[in-house]
Amino acid sequence: MTIELSAEISALLKDGLDLIPTIAQDVASGEVLMMAYMSRESLAITVDTGRATYWSRSRNELWEKGATSGHTQKVISISLDCDGDALLLQVEQVGAACHTGDRTCFHTKISI
Amino acid sequence: MTIELSAEISALLKDGLDLIPTIAQDVASGEVLMMAYMSRESLAITVDTGRATYWSRSRNELWEKGATSGHTQKVISISLDCDGDALLLQVEQVGAACHTGDRTCFHTKISI
Numbered sequence: 001m002t003i004e005l006s007a008e009i010s011a012l013l014k015d016g017l018d019l020i021p022t023i024a025q026d027v028a029s030g031e032v033l034m035m036a037y038m039s040r041e042s043l044a045i046t047v048d049t050g051r052a053t054y055w056s057r058s059r060n061e062l063w064e065k066g067a068t069s070g071h072t073q074k075v076i077s078i079s080l081d082c083d084g085d086a087l088l089l090q091v092e093q094v095g096a097a098c099h100t101g102d103r104t105c106f107h108t109k110i111s112i
Numbered sequence: 113m114t115i116e117l118s119a120e121i122s123a124l125l126k127d128g129l130d131l132i133p134t135i136a137q138d139v140a141s142g143e144v145l146m147m148a149y150m151s152r153e154s155l156a157i158t159v160d161t162g163r164a165t166y167w168s169r170s171r172n173e174l175w176e177k178g179a180t181s182g183h184t185q186k187v188i189s190i191s192l193d194c195d196g197d198a199l200l201l202q203v204e205q206v207g208a209a210c211h212t213g214d215r216t217c218f219h220t221k222i223s224i
Contacts, residue, residue, distance in 0.1 A: 009222055021133045023144055030142025032135055035198040047224050079218040082210050086147040088218040098194050106191040106200040110121055112159050 005044040013040070014084040019055060024065075024097065027076045027090040033097035034105040036063075038087060050075050052089055071095040117156040125152070126196040131167060136177075136209065139188045139202040145209035146217040148175075150199060162187050164201055183207040 013020065019037040026033055038046065039055040042062055046053045052073035056063040066072030073091035080087055098105040125132065131149040138145055150158065151167040154174055158165045164185035168175040178184030185203035192199055210217040 012220060012222070021147060023135055023147060025144055032137055032144065032200050035133060035135060035193060047222065050224060075224060078222040078224055080220040080222060081147060081217040082212055082214070082219065083217075084220075086218075088144050100194055102194070105193040105195075106198075107194065108124060108192040108196075110124070110159065110190040110192060112162060112187060112190055 003041060003044040003048055005040045005047075009043070009047065010040065012080050012084055017085055019057070020085065020087050022054065022087040022089060024052060024073055024089045024091050024093070026093055028092070031104055032106060033073075033091070033093055033103070036065075043087070046075055046089075047078070052091055066094060069095070069099070071097065073097075115153060115156040115160055117152045118159075121155070121159065122152065124192050124196055129197055131169070132197065132199050134166065134199040134201060136164060136185055136201045136203050136205070138205055140204070143216055144218060145185075145203070145205055145215070148177075155199070158187055158201075159190070164203055178206060181207070181211070183209065185209075 022038045023035050024033045036054040042053045042055045052065045052075050054063045072094045075089050075091055077090045134150045135147050136145045148166040154165045154167045164177045164187050166175045184206045187201050189202045208215055
């Protein structure tokens with residue numbers, strides 16, 4: 001079974017955009033946890049289930065965050081940016097967002 | 113004159129990555145302001161100047177944020193994610209981040 005994105009949401013997305021860069025932010029702390037990609041189908045699933053589901057570019061498949069690790073993301077809100085080509089999720093993160101065990105994937109500081 | 117990215121930073125980036133999705137977050141409020149792309153050169157300029165400089169995919173040129181609007185971003189910190197293919201900037205945003213005049217580009221809510 002394929003879940004399709006509603007025409008209403010689809011119309012908001014930039015034409016021809018297959019994979020949508022998606023930022024996950026901790027709704028409580030404001031911390032930016034990760035950036036991954038959503039396909040239109042994974043966005044539809046996310047809207048339907050309230051669980052963040054991405055498209056894995058390395059495995060080329062749908063990727064429900066935390067399905068194996070238990071580190072799920074309950075989606076509180078979804079926002080689209082002004083030109084319809086990026087998404088921001090506010091989530092309740094269970095455990096670590098990063099596969100390294102860190103709370104956030106953005107753990108490498110660059111000196112400036 | 114071209115500013116080149118240091119070998120040290122370059123080694124942290126994913127091989128073959130030309131344009132790096134970059135999230136700008138307000139350092140004071142934690143609000144996610146925008147997502148844009150950096151080339152390796154624009155990252156080098158950002159590191160060098162402390163002013164967020166992106167690569168405009170529509171104009172195909174370097175884009176110093178706020179150079180025309182005055183809505184500059186002073187970069188406080190730069191973090192790279194665990195797989196070296198996304199950047200997070202914490203910035204002091206002058207004025208609105210969005211060209212629409214909104215504080216953040218993520219101003220379109222999707223109902224869930």
